[in-house]
Amino acid sequence: MLTIKNLHAEVEGKKILKGINLEIPKGEIHAIMGPNGSGKSSLASVLAGRDNYEVTEGEVWFNGKNLLEMSPEDRAREGVFLAFQYPVEIPGVSNINFLKTAVNEVRAYKGLPQLEAKEFLKLTKEKQQLVDFNTNLMNRSLNEGFSGGEKKRNEIFQLAMLNPSLAILDETDSGLDIDALRIVSNGVNKLRDAEKSFVVITHYQRLLEYIVPDFVHVLYNGRIIKTGTKELALELEEKGYDWLKEAEHQKESV
Amino acid sequence: MTSDTIMIPFYQALTEDVNALPAPQDSLQEVRRGALERFSATGLPTLKTEAWRFTNIQRFLKEYPYELTSTPATTTADVANEATIPGLDAYRIVLVNGHLQANLSSIPEGKGIRIGTMSASTDAPGFAKWFNQHTQVNGEPLADLNTALFADGLFIELQANVSVDKPIHLIHVYTSDRHAFIQPRHLWVLHKGATATVIESTVHPKQEAVAFSNCVTEVVVADNAELWHYNVQQGAENFRQVNTTAAQQERDSRYHHFNFTLPNTPFTRNNLSVVLHGSNTETNLKGIYLATGNQHVDNYTFMNHLVPNCNSNEHYKGVLLENANAVFTGRIHVHQEAQKTNAFQQNNNILMGDKATINSQPQLEIYADDVKCSHGFTAGQFSADALFYLRARAIGEEAAKALLVNAFTHDVTDEIAVPALQEYIQGQIEAIMNN
Numbered sequence: 004m005l006t007i008k009n010l011h012a013e014v015e016g017k018k019i020l021k022g023i024n025l026e027i028p029k030g031e032i033h034a035i036m037g038p039n040g041s042g043k044s045s046l047a048s049v050l051a052g053r054d055n056y057e058v059t060e061g062e063v064w065f066n067g068k069n070l071l072e073m074s075p076e077d078r079a080r081e082g083v084f085l086a087f088q089y090p091v092e093i094p095g096v097s098n099i100n101f102l103k104t105a106v107n108e109v110r111a112y113k114g115l116p117q118l119e120a121k122e123f124l125k126l127t128k129e130k131q132q133l134v135d136f137n138t139n140l141m142n143r144s145l146n147e148g149f150s151g152g153e154k155k156r157n158e159i160f161q162l163a164m165l166n167p168s169l170a171i172l173d174e175t176d177s178g179l180d181i182d183a184l185r186i187v188s189n190g191v192n193k194l195r196d197a198e199k200s201f202v203v204i205t206h207y208q209r210l211l212e213y214i215v216p217d218f219v220h221v222l223y224n225g226r227i228i229k230t231g232t233k234e235l236a237l238e239l240e241e242k243g244y245d246w247l248k249e250a251e252h253q254k255e256s257v
Numbered sequence: 258m259t260s261d262t263i264m265i266p267f268y269q270a271l272t273e274d275v276n277a278l279p280a281p282q283d284s285l286q287e288v289r290r291g292a293l294e295r296f297s298a299t300g301l302p303t304l305k306t307e308a309w310r311f312t313n314i315q316r317f318l319k320e321y322p323y324e325l326t327s328t329p330a331t332t333t334a335d336v337a338n339e340a341t342i343p344g345l346d347a348y349r350i351v352l353v354n355g356h357l358q359a360n361l362s363s364i365p366e367g368k369g370i371r372i373g374t375m376s377a378s379t380d381a382p383g384f385a386k387w388f389n390q391h392t393q394v395n396g397e398p399l400a401d402l403n404t405a406l407f408a409d410g411l412f413i414e415l416q417a418n419v420s421v422d423k424p425i426h427l428i429h430v431y432t433s434d435r436h437a438f439i440q441p442r443h444l445w446v447l448h449k450g451a452t453a454t455v456i457e458s459t460v461h462p463k464q465e466a467v468a469f470s471n472c473v474t475e476v477v478v479a480d481n482a483e484l485w486h487y488n489v490q491q492g493a494e495n496f497r498q499v500n501t502t503a504a505q506q507e508r509d510s511r512y513h514h515f516n517f518t519l520p521n522t523p524f525t526r527n528n529l530s531v532v533l534h535g536s537n538t539e540t541n542l543k544g545i546y547l548a549t550g551n552q553h554v555d556n557y558t559f560m561n562h563l564v565p566n567c568n569s570n571e572h573y574k575g576v577l578l579e580n581a582n583a584v585f586t587g588r589i590h591v592h593q594e595a596q597k598t599n600a601f602q603q604n605n606n607i608l609m610g611d612k613a614t615i616n617s618q619p620q621l622e623i624y625a626d627d628v629k630c631s632h633g634f635t636a637g638q639f640s641a642d643a644l645f646y647l648r649a650r651a652i653g654e655e656a657a658k659a660l661l662v663n664a665f666t667h668d669v670t671d672e673i674a675v676p677a678l679q680e681y682i683q684g685q686i687e688a689i690m691n692n
Binding site (some may be wrong): 051052053054055074076078079080084085087090091093094095096100101104105106108111139144161165 | 647
């Protein structure tokens with residue numbers, strides 16, 4: 004589904020990603036872990052098409068298409084979804100209008116007719132229940148005055164509405180208490196299926212107890228330095244990142 | 258008020274010999290003569306005139322060889338229908354170059370309602386008392402010019418406690434075979450406790466000739482009366498306008514003025530002034546200007562607090578695309594007697610065009626010591642984060658910008674009390690942004 008080859012990217016001339024190789028097949032969940040500043044969120048931003056990142060080398064293929072040549076909206080229409088670490092508050096844009104526009108843009112791209120108001124409402128209700136999203140938040144302005152947890156739940160709700168084939172969760176667990184974490188994770192687990200892949204970016208092993216990954220990658224200094232199964236996350240929880248960092252530095256000095 | 262067209266170039270007459278301009282022969286000769294004398298003495302504003310520092314009106318007056326026209330013109334239902342606001346249940350009054358076209362109009366009737374042409378209303382009590390009484394009309398060059406030479410317009414007088422049950426949709430059609438300088442003049446008087454909603458729209462039939470409107474509307478809102486006044490300035494390339502609205506408020510009255518300036522009129526100057534004669538009043542002045550191309554939009558507003566315990570709230574929001582140029586002046590004068598005044602003013606702008614400009618000037622003169630007054634100005638661009646967030650949700654860049662512009666203007670559009678109009682304005686903004 005997603006193939007990343009030797010991806011290099013920089014922001015304002017500073018090299019952030021320094022040769023990432025990653026293959027994410029259909030239906031799998033891949034966790035990306037790593038210390039602060041290792042490039043985890045940058046990778047998410049580059050994949051979603053944030054324009055202050057400049058890709059200097061490498062390729063990204065998504066379902067056979069060159070992802071890097073697409074605008075952010077086309078990436079989303081093709082089925083890439085980024086759950087933001089910091090969802091933006093947009094006063095004056097109602098959550099519901101925003102969603103209707105987004106859903107219909109995806110449909111138009113796929114050559115499907117616009118959803119009737121009734122169908123849209125039905126879909127909304129269904130997904131709302133699925134991810135346990137409060138109805139009261141629906142008619143409010145997009146994320147305005149939402150608590151941290153409500154914002155993250157809104158991201159998962161949008162994920163459910165847009166039904167992408169690849170979902171990138173950028174530190175979705177940050178700022179969540181244990182209950183919110185459980186609700187968000189439950190939502191993700193309900194959305195899991197054989198057609199959908201997830202990239203779960205996180206700092207902590209905690210989230211991975213709820214969203215169990217098929218593979219865990221450790222990102223450090225703009226590169227993936229170790230790949231393992233979910234047990235790797237436990238090992239990291241126990242030992243931290245230093246042992247990997249040291250091994251990496253030794254490799255470099257050799 | 259007879260019809261006439263002048264023979265010497267209009268601009269030349271304005272600057273050299275205003276007496277050569279033909280004044281309609283009616284019962285207002287004395288008032289007209291006085292206004293013409295004042296105009297003659299002051300002349301047209303220049304860039305040195307304080308209130309016109311950023312707008313060179315002479316440039317626009319010279320642009321075409323206008324003729325001062327007061328000849329009644331007519332239009333068709335199809336043309337008037339261009340101003341239709343879907344879902345709006347309203348009385349419709351169609352004015353063509355300021356002249357009432359009765360066959361396209363449904364004028365509200367009933368006890369205490371008098372609505373008709375200005376020319377047929379000079380005998381009305383409200384006319385005698387209030388015509389040309391506002392200080393921002395009587396003494397302002399363009400308004401004086403209008404007083405001296407206007408042909409016709411709409412007169413509304415509502416007696417005490419009369420309410421018009423539906424909004425009045427006033428459709429101005431500007432049309433002429435030749436470049437025309439058109440001067441409509443309106444006077445709306447709401448006596449004690451009367452209430453009404455007036456929505457103004459403009460229609461410009463496709464034509465070669467350019468119309469320049471110098472329109473004056475005087476508004477009187479007496480004790481405990483309330484007027485909702487919306488002006489939807491949907492423009493056209495072949496239109497220019499100076500629009501003067503001058504309101505007076507008495508005790509406990511409420512006046513809500515909304516102005517929406519949309520593309521594509523190249524030149525718009527709105528003079529809006531409200532003078533408060535009675536205490537415990539509420540005044541809301543809300544505006545949106547969304548300008549594209551080389552549009553020049555100048556909103557000059559003046560809130561004049563003469564008496565204590567009044568509240569005024571002003572909020573203008575600008576979205577400037579391409580080379581659009583906007584001016585906002587927010588003058589607030591709180592006189593020494595006007596204690597316990599609350600006067601708030603905000604002007605926020607988004608500059609989307611590389612060459613778009615805004616000149617914004619708050620002018621607060623406060624002579625009372627126990628007041629709450631504030632003003633604020635911002636000029637910025639879209640938040641890159643918000644734009645990216647929307648695009649990452651499959652919303653195309655243009656559609657995302659349309660959403661953000663509607664979001665930016667929502668604190669004004671949210672205040673529109675007529676749902677059909679609110680939806681219409683939001684839809685217009687979206688359509689303009691998606692274009």
